[in-house]
Amino acid sequence: MSTDLTSEGAVVAAARKVLATEAQALQLLSDHLPADFEAAVRLILSARGRVIVSGIGKSGHIGNKIAATFASTGTPSFFVHASEASHGDLGMITEADIVLLISNSGETQELGDVLAHSKRFSIPLIAISSRLDSTLMKAADCKLLLPPAPEACPMGLAPTTSTTLTLALGDALAVALMEEREFKAEHFRTFHPGGKLGAQLSTVTQLMHGKDALPLVDINTPMDEVLIEMTSKGFGTAGVLQDGRLVGIVSDGDLRRNMAKLMQSTAGEVATMNPVTVPPDMLAAEALALMNTRKITTLFVVAEGAPIGILHLHDLLRAGVA
Known part of the structure; x- marks a missing residue:
């Protein structure tokens, strides 16, 4: 034409x-x-x-x-x-x-x-x-x-x-x-529970896995036990505790960086200390932005220093946040 x-x-x-x-x-x-x-x-x-x-x-x-x-x-x-x-x-x-x-x-x-x-x-x-x-x-x-x-x-x-x-x-x-x-945004979500907008206005606590799903080890835990915890919970990471507070995480990257002496080490010796965490009331969209910025796929959810949940990138994708 x-x-x-x-x-x-x-x-x-x-x-x-x-x-x-x-x-x-x-x-x-x-x-x-x-x-x-x-x-x-x-x-x-x-x-x-x-x-x-x-x-x-x-x-x-x-x-x-x-x-x-x-x-x-x-x-x-x-x-x-x-x-x-x-x-x-x-x-x-x-x-x-x-x-x-x-x-x-x-x-x-x-x-x-x-x-x-x-x-x-x-x-x-x-x-x-x-x-x-x-x-x-x-x-x-x-x-x-x-x-x-x-x-x-x-x-x-x-x-x-x-x-x-x-x-x-x-x-x-x-x-x-x-x-x-x-x-505020939390009020807005009350009237917009459906669709992508509702997903973006969800909070971390609404999408996270709870305490029963948390992969957690003590700071002095031998790495063979850490690997079992990481494998059994399926998140590819483990939170490291000291006196009930989250002080570090062990990720797949940490395993590779410490491969030469991995099985002779403890969780605290391998972990990345002072990890990036999020509060339960953070918007899911903000958590996604943090993941993208830090190039990570998992975030521990912390309240008063103690882990209460874990959020994976796949959780955000399934909810339609991304």
């Missing part, structure tokens, strides 16, 4: 124009953050219930994503379709909740029943719109005004820039809320 270079150039130019238009709009939003932004964050933080997000059409799709981002980052939230709300789903919205309504024009008729419901039961209302004088914005307790920016659509009709701005504003709210709640 022949390629029209002129047409290809026009396609690329069109794409760049869209991206430049939306990038400029995002910068405009950053420079003119809505005056009520912090008030909206404080309002959400004070909520006894959830953040109920609603919209219609493209605004509805964006609202769905905002609600999902809230919910996964520590702010209880869900999306209510505006049309379904008019047919019974208004019952999902309680007086303990906060309503976030999205409408670029601020005059979306389908939001009328949700708006009326929030006013009837004195439910706090946050609005995202590009028109300050719209019905929606006049009714809102917190007004998140989008800056005047052209749609990237050449006809200026299809929601493009406006939906990008709304999505970005939702992300800004979610991240601000995360920081105010001091939401």
Whole structure:
């Protein structure tokens, strides 16, 4: 199939124009953050219930994503379709909740029943719109005004820039809320237990082998007994203890380096002392990075100097961390 270079150039130019238009709009939003932004964050933080997000059409799709981002980052939230709300789903919205309504024009008729419901039961209302004088914005307790920016659509009709701005504003709210709640990686994993992200947010203690699997010998153990321990536990290494504390490890590399006098030596004479270890609460992804940096495949997990587990590279691979 022949390629029209002129047409290809026009396609690329069109794409760049869209991206430049939306990038400029995002910068405009950053420079003119809505005056009520912090008030909206404080309002959400004070909520006894959830953040109920609603919209219609493209605004509805964006609202769905905002609600999902809230919910996964520590702010209880869900999306209510505006049309379904008019047919019974208004019952999902309680007086303990906060309503976030999205409408670029601020005059979306389908939001009328949700708006009326929030006013009837004195439910706090946050609005995202590009028109300050719209019905929606006049009714809102917190007004998140989008800056005047052209749609990237050449006809200026299809929601493009406006939906990008709304999505970005939702992300800004979610991240601000995360920081105010001091939401950390271990909390994030609670809402993301599956897939690669969940694996990367696992902690060492969730993936390690426990005490029963540990290959351990005393510092004075003869090397013939050390070899038996290394072979029986199957990790290719043994931890060396002194007074219950891990003071060294014997690895395959240590065996090769001491081959000439190996069977006349003790564990302490062969071991690499002061080994690299990890705490049980370290993220698995951090443990993997440490393995890669130190070019090792096994890490002992230590608490207060004593070994409590062992983590192998294969454990990380099986869990999907790598």
